Amino acid sequence: MTLRIVPLYPELLSIYADRGNVRVLEQRARWRGLPVEVVPLALGDSFDPRSADVVLVGGGQDRDQALVAEALIAQVPALRSAIADGVPVLAVCGGYQLLGHRYVDQSGRDTPGTGLVDLETQAGATRLVGNVVVDVDLAGTRHELVGFENHAGRTILGPGVAPLGKVIVGGGNDGTGTSEGCLEGRIVGTYVHGPLLPKNVWLADQLIAWACEHRGLPTTLAPLDDQLEDVAAAAASILARSERR
Amino acid sequence: MPGHVFLRLAPAGLSKLAAELTDGIVAVSATNGKTTTSAMLSAIIGRDQVVCRNGAGANLMTGIATTLVTRPGNATIGVLEVDEAALPGVTKQLAPSVLLLGNLFRDQLDRHGELEMVADRWRELVATLAPSTTLVLGADDPVIDGLAGTRANVVRFGIDDPGVSLGVQDAAADSTFCVRCGTAYVYDEMYLGHLGSYRCPQGDHQRGKLDIAARHVHSDGIRGTTFRVDAPDGSTEVSLPLPGLYNVENALGAIAAAYALGIPTAVAADRLAQFNAAFGRFERIAVGDREAVLLLFKNPTGANEALRAINNDVANTQVVLALNDRIADGRDISWIWDIDLEDALTPAAHITCTGTRAAELAVRLRYSGVPAEQMTTVAAPEAAFDAAVAATAPGGRIFVLATYTAMLDLHGVLADRGLTQPFWQEQA
Ligand SMILES: [Zn+2]
Numbered sequence: 083m084t085l086r087i088v089p090l091y092p093e094l095l096s097i098y099a100d101r102g103n104v105r106v107l108e109q110r111a112r113w114r115g116l117p118v119e120v121v122p123l124a125l126g127d128s129f130d131p132r133s134a135d136v137v138l139v140g141g142g143q144d145r146d147q148a149l150v151a152e153a154l155i156a157q158v159p160a161l162r163s164a165i166a167d168g169v170p171v172l173a174v175c176g177g178y179q180l181l182g183h184r185y186v187d188q189s190g191r192d193t194p195g196t197g198l199v200d201l202e203t204q205a206g207a208t209r210l211v212g213n214v215v216v217d218v219d220l221a222g223t224r225h226e227l228v229g230f231e232n233h234a235g236r237t238i239l240g241p242g243v244a245p246l247g248k249v250i251v252g253g254g255n256d257g258t259g260t261s262e263g264c265l266e267g268r269i270v271g272t273y274v275h276g277p278l279l280p281k282n283v284w285l286a287d288q289l290i291a292w293a294c295e296h297r298g299l300p301t302t303l304a305p306l307d308d309q310l311e312d313v314a315a316a317a318a319s320i321l322a323r324s325e326r327r
Numbered sequence: 328m329p330g331h332v333f334l335r336l337a338p339a340g341l342s343k344l345a346a347e348l349t350d351g352i353v354a355v356s357a358t359n360g361k362t363t364t365s366a367m368l369s370a371i372i373g374r375d376q377v378v379c380r381n382g383a384g385a386n387l388m389t390g391i392a393t394t395l396v397t398r399p400g401n402a403t404i405g406v407l408e409v410d411e412a413a414l415p416g417v418t419k420q421l422a423p424s425v426l427l428l429g430n431l432f433r434d435q436l437d438r439h440g441e442l443e444m445v446a447d448r449w450r451e452l453v454a455t456l457a458p459s460t461t462l463v464l465g466a467d468d469p470v471i472d473g474l475a476g477t478r479a480n481v482v483r484f485g486i487d488d489p490g491v492s493l494g495v496q497d498a499a500a501d502s503t504f505c506v507r508c509g510t511a512y513v514y515d516e517m518y519l520g521h522l523g524s525y526r527c528p529q530g531d532h533q534r535g536k537l538d539i540a541a542r543h544v545h546s547d548g549i550r551g552t553t554f555r556v557d558a559p560d561g562s563t564e565v566s567l568p569l570p571g572l573y574n575v576e577n578a579l580g581a582i583a584a585a586y587a588l589g590i591p592t593a594v595a596a597d598r599l600a601q602f603n604a605a606f607g608r609f610e611r612i613a614v615g616d617r618e619a620v621l622l623l624f625k626n627p628t629g630a631n632e633a634l635r636a637i638n639n640d641v642a643n644t645q646v647v648l649a650l651n652d653r654i655a656d657g658r659d660i661s662w663i664w665d666i667d668l669e670d671a672l673t674p675a676a677h678i679t680c681t682g683t684r685a686a687e688l689a690v691r692l693r694y695s696g697v698p699a700e701q702m703t704t705v706a707a708p709e710a711a712f713d714a715a716v717a718a719t720a721p722g723g724r725i726f727v728l729a730t731y732t733a734m735l736d737l738h739g740v741l742a743d744r745g746l747t748q749p750f751w752q753e754q755a
Binding site for chain 1: 433441442443503504509511627652658659660661662663664665683684686687689690691693694695699704
């Protein structure tokens with residue numbers, strides 16, 4: 083039973099080194115002796131809901147976003163079926179925006195999204211750029227999510243959608259520094275962009291556990307020596323807090 | 328008088344100052360290599376003329392104004408590197424006789440906005456450029472090649488050698504979609520990142536005919552590179568004392584700009600053979616009876632190329648990796664995950680991570696398969712460097728890969744110790 087990691091359109095959606103997330107999931111599964119493979123979905127391919135145990139959607143350039151949105155919308159029924167079956171999704175930055183109903187850019191142009199989550203995004207006048215710290219409560223355990231944000235979009239969550247966490251440092255969903263990301267079932271959306279899993283291995287392991295459950299594998303994961311990751315996360319948190327914007 | 332005071336007192340004065348350089352100005356911009364290319368071009372021109380040149384720290388409007396205000400009185404020509412985002416404004420003021428545009432890579436997005444935005448502004452700039460300005464273009468980059476449009480006064484340079492093609496697409500590649508129709512380019516050759524020989528399958532864009540081409544490229548590791556340059560005025564063998572295809576691109580850019588200024592290719596090639604590396608760009612420093620090789624890195628493509636250049640020499644050596652996240656380095660360090668680190672440093676004896684973001688490098692190395700006992704994290708760059716030197720046998724070599732401000736810090740330390748005696752004396 084091989085765990086299958088499926089990054090969607092990595093040739094267009096990996097502008098902020100999103101492949102770091104793929105690498106971390108792959109290695110952490112492998113280090114635990116779980117057979118794992120990375121099966122990217124290329125532009126023009128159809129997503130097969132039975133082919134994935136965890137789905138990753140990264141960030142792209144603005145000009146590619148419309149191209150990606152069109153391709154992705156065609157996969158929505160298959161994605162819905164995978165999600166209903168318990169496949170986790172990690173959507174980052176541009177990928178997070180694509181989860182919603184629409185993205186309205188600065189000129190007012192309206193690009194439809196997948197509508198997988200009840201949220202929508204409008205471009206703001208300024209970019210929110212910098213180190214971030216987010217307080218996350220995941221399945222009853224509190225974690226600190228650390229990383230970097232760089233986005234012009236201001237995302238508004240629908241009334242029934244929970245944010246991923248509460249902003250401690252950063253702009254968050256809408257620039258007000260309150261909520262960050264979204265968490266709906268096993269769909270995780272966040273503006274903490276690019277490679278967020280290397281410093282937030284608790285989230286990586288949660289995704290792996292969900293993927294294992296979907297694959298019918300034991301969900302209790304052997305602990306790893308995460309000293310380096312913990313030091314990097316602590317250093318990033320201290321740095322971000324010292325320059326609170 | 329500092330540039331910002333000058334600009335405030337005489338906002339239109341920059342164009343007047345620029346006009347005082349009677350043989351004109353060459354403006355050089357690119358994400359990667361603009362400092363080295365400018366240094367190479369200055370070294371070529373500097374044998375005949377006094378050159379007014381800025382440095383990497385002075386490539387915005389005010390820095391350029393300062394450079395022009397404080398230039399040597401007998402300077403007749405300017406070689407000015409210009410920041411990619413500042414280029415449109417600066418070019419309008421400088422009215423350069425030659426505009427060299429090398430490449431556009433994803434780099435420090437937090438400062439510049441997205442690649443496509445810069446490309447759009449460059450397109451607008453070229454559309455309004457005086458017809459007398461010679462446009463020198465790095466044709467291996469599709470976005471840069473596409474700038475030529477129907478313009479007459481263009482010199483294209485590039486590499487034409489299947490022998491040095493990567494064969495596979497570099498993970499760091501950007502801009503691989505047709506600038507006309509958005510279809511993915513087919514690459515017959517790919518040299519570094521998205522630079523190569525490409526064509527749109529729809530047939531509406533392919534790399535233009537090269538005026539200045541490098542053929543028969545041979546690498547001699549960190550010692551240098553040889554190639555043949557084919558130009559409209561003949562073919563010449565070039566023996567460049569710098570490693571890596573990156574520097575072949577830089578040298579071609581310098582030769583092409585020199586050609587646009589009327590300097591024969593054979594003369595330019597000859598002068599490049601004595602070129603010394605610019606700050607931290609494969610700079611070699613004697614440390615007692617050991618040698619330190621300093622490599623600056625600032626984005627995945629540059630880092631991949633640096634790793635490729637030391638590939639044959641890195642086995643059993645001490646490597647220092649220094650990552651800072653100050654503004655000049657780029658605050659966002661995500662890009663280290665786009666470096667092809669897997670296997671690249673595993674032959675090294677030991678890797679020491681340092682800099683403000685040393686811990687992130689250690690994590691990156693762990694996930695690329697470097698075992699814990701093969702690496703150490705040392706916060707202070709000086710201590711990291713000393714540890715690597717101490718662990719190196721006499722006659723051995725230490726590789727230092729560092730981001731800009733980390734390199735600056737380390738360079739300062741080595742200068743304080745009187746060690747910065749480069750193997751190749753600076754020409755410019
Ligand atoms: Zn095309």
